[in-house]
Amino acid sequence: MEGYIMTKRLTVIPEQCSGCRICELVCAIKHFRVNNPKKAAIRVMITYPHPVMRMPIVCSQCRSPLCARVCPADALRLVNGVVQLIEENCVSCYKCLEACPFGAIYAHQDCDLPIKCDMCGGDPECVKACPKAALRLIPEAVLGESKRLNNVLSYAQMKEIEFYEKGEKKIIRYAEIGEES
Amino acid sequence: MSIKSGYFKKHLHVDLTRGNAERLDLSETFIKKYIGGRGFGAKLIWDNLRKHDFKIDPLGPDNLLVIAPGPLTGVYLPSSGKNSFVAISPATGLYGDSSMGGGFGVELRQAGIDAVSITGRAPELSVLLIENGETTILAMPGLKGKNCLEAEGLIKERLGTHAVHVATIGVGGENMVKFACVNTDWSRNAGRTGIGAIMGSKNLKAIVVRGDKDIPVYNVAGLVAENAIAFKYMREHKYFRMWQQEGLMNVIAYANEKGILPSYNFKDGVFAKHDQINGATMLSGYKIGDSACFSCPMCCGNICLVKNGKYAGTVVEGPEYESCAMLGSNLGIDNFAAVLSANRLCDELGIDTISTGGVIGAVIEGYERGILSLADLDGREITWGDEEAILGLIQKIARRQGIGNVLADGARGIIKRWPEMDKVILHVKGLEQSAYDSRSSLSMALAYATSDIGAHHTRAWTIAKEMEQGQNWSDDEKVDIVIYHQKVRPLFDMLGVCRLPWIELGLSERHYANFYKYVTGEEASLEELLERSNDIYNLTRLINVRLGTSRKDDSLPRKVWANPPLTGPTAGRIIKQDDFNRILSLYYQKRGWNEDGIPPASLERKFEDWAVPAWNEHR
Ligand code: SF4
Ligand code: SF4
Ligand code: SF4
DSSP states (O other): OTTOOOOEEEEEOGGGOOOOOHHHHHHHHHHHSSBOGGGOSOEEEEEOSSSOEEEEEOOOOOSSOHHHHHOTTOOEEEETTEEEEOTTTOOOOOHHHHHSTTOOOBOOTTOSSOBOOOGGGGSOHHHHHOTTOOEEEEEGGGTTHHHHHHHHHTOTTOEEEEEEETTEEEEEEEOOOOOOO | OOOOSSOOOEEEEEETTTTEEEEEEOOHHHHHHHOSHHHHHHHHHHHHHHHTTTOOOTTSTTOOEEEEEOTTTTSSSTTOOOEEEEEEOTTTSSEEEEEEOTTHHHHHHHTTOSEEEEESOOSSOEEEEEETTEEEEEEOGGGTTOOHHHHHHHHHHHHTOSOOEEEEOOHHHHTTOTTBOEEETTTEEEOSTTHHHHHHHTTEEEEEEEOOOOBOOSOHHHHHHHHHHHHHHHHHSTTHHHHHHHGGGHHHHHHHHHTOSOBTTTTBSOOTTGGGSSHHHHHHHTEEEEEOOTTOSSOOEEEEEOOSSTTTTOEEEOOOHHHHHHHTGGGTOOOHHHHHHHHHHHHHHTBOHHHHHHHHHHHHHHHHTTSSOTTTTTTOOOOTTOHHHHHHHHHHHHHTOTTHHHHTTHHHHHHHHOGGGGGTOOEETTEEOOSOOOTTOHHHHHHHHHOTTSSOGGGOOOHHHHHHHTTOOOHHHHHHHHHHHHHHHHHHHHHTOOSHHHHTTOOOTHHHHHHHHHHHOOOOOHHHHHHHHHHHHHHHHHHHHHTTOOGGGSOOOHHHHHOOOSSSTTTTOOOOHHHHHHHHHHHHHHHTOOTTSOOOGGGGGGGOSOSSTTTTTOO
């Protein structure tokens, strides 16, 4: 991670997730070299049927991390865009587990230290392994773009006219300049 | 070569009558020989039968229920979420098993257990709670009458955690419906052979597991490298996306095209409105999400929602081909929303969709043909596609009300009550037939007839191959492929993995031998593993033979001899008795069994050692 600043965010598209937990497996294998989904820094929460949801929970690498704010030992620091666990400092009080608004830090009986996503040095294993493209690494500047675009497309005040182009019927939508009031 | 890893070597034995549970050691020989899953199950069942002199009432306290994942369950490789439930089936009175997907088996492994066996009967409706090293039997009579989804929710609420896996029965299991299933993760089922009824007979509402242990893997780096090849192969397969999108629902169109889709209780092999209940219909109007078993990139599970009309609000994980065909075309239902509603109802009540569709189809035809009277139907007429009556009948079966009380006893019970119904209900050995018509495929007919658990398609699914080959396929080839399937398929259930990557995407069997090597540290070739898996097929045959099975039982539903499909590409085709007898004899010959289907007495010696030390003098 030397010299590299993480300007991408690990984003989750829960509608795409199938709940296969491959992301959990690869995370645990990468960080602990064991086959144990319960040692992953990403976990998939599944609810059914009210609501029907498969939601991978993973750290957002907040710019103003609540986990770091409650840490009494200065063991969580934002370094190069990733909230890093400074292992030597950590006293394993688990205050961070409760402080994270997403519950994105985990504990396991075999490990003293909390389990926290480190973005795999900028190339997250879970993103590469997800068979549904439900996990994506997205530049910060692009975050929210699809919502913005959707908002534009669904703008209710638009008008429509039909026209023909090379014999094919088409529709153009536009927003009328309103009367000044 | 010895087994170096991959197992905890622990077997949890629970006696519900006495209310105790103990962890017993599994010997290395046992582990090596029987591998896991269905293999462990078959051996433990065999030993239990020997202990009781082969006299066991399937619904009595002595019937042993074995739950076993395999050494590959929960491991980072394709579709490793499988787990077997094994017992003497109340539907057939013979060896029975059903495998379940989802995450239950993985959790069991993480609790440090390779197999659970349950005997006895709890004094009150109970829940078995397995948490890492601890086992508790909790009386929870308040769960009585709760459906599967409710029960799972209530148990999680009572334990105060979401992080457990629950395998539960519904009303169907409590009422010992002979095709009751065990439900996990809300909608994954161990559907066939009536395992749910066995839990019901033991007063065991649910098994709840929580485990945090590492799943032992001998060589993680080797595993990851092997898996990279397997995953890559799958993801690049031309049908991979189609599998993710439609799952098994793509089979509806195929089966209809080939004329093997059950329609109107197998009166026909095509369904006029098949496109109203197929994968495309599901995708365009109903599907809202995917669902995968543990570590499965194919995610064959579909989550559907009915958005409007009288079934609006129905959510179901499903359907898949079998459920959709048996509850749809087989009953003349062309309204996909109604199929979803029936599927959801079966999930809630905890009864098998295949058998449910089979018995209801038989009832409708029985009434049509005048075998059943209006009085037999409790005064409510029922015809093809009558959604309301069909949904009502599903409820009555699970609750054992009126005619439902007879239907709940499955094919055998129905024929006992109305012998003429033998003409219309499709079953082998008492297990209702799956949704592949065999009248145009002698190899599929042979597969159903010789299947150890009855007319179930997963033992050997050769129909697609035979359809491809057409008429120029010799008896030899047909028998060989049935035997090959019967040999390979148990291996998947023994290892604790799903067979779909292999059968549907053509992922080579060789990978599994490598996975086995990296997980256990034992260098066994695929051929050696297949030998062990073939032993299991022999063992389950031995079990059945000792319980009375012989050639007379390796037969087919009467309809298959007598009534051909009426229209479509397979119209007019039936299986001729002569052809069948000839191929069955050839099958026995190749198996090394005698003309009556009995394996040589010497075979028994192979399985003589007791699985669990002191199991025989134990208790
Ligand atoms: S652990 Fe939670 S609070 Fe801390 S940076 Fe990650 S998401 Fe933010
Ligand atoms: S567990 Fe460690 S990182 Fe978390 S709050 Fe406590 S000291 Fe800080
Ligand atoms: S790997 Fe992808 S699809 Fe599978 S559980 Fe994780 S996020 Fe969901």
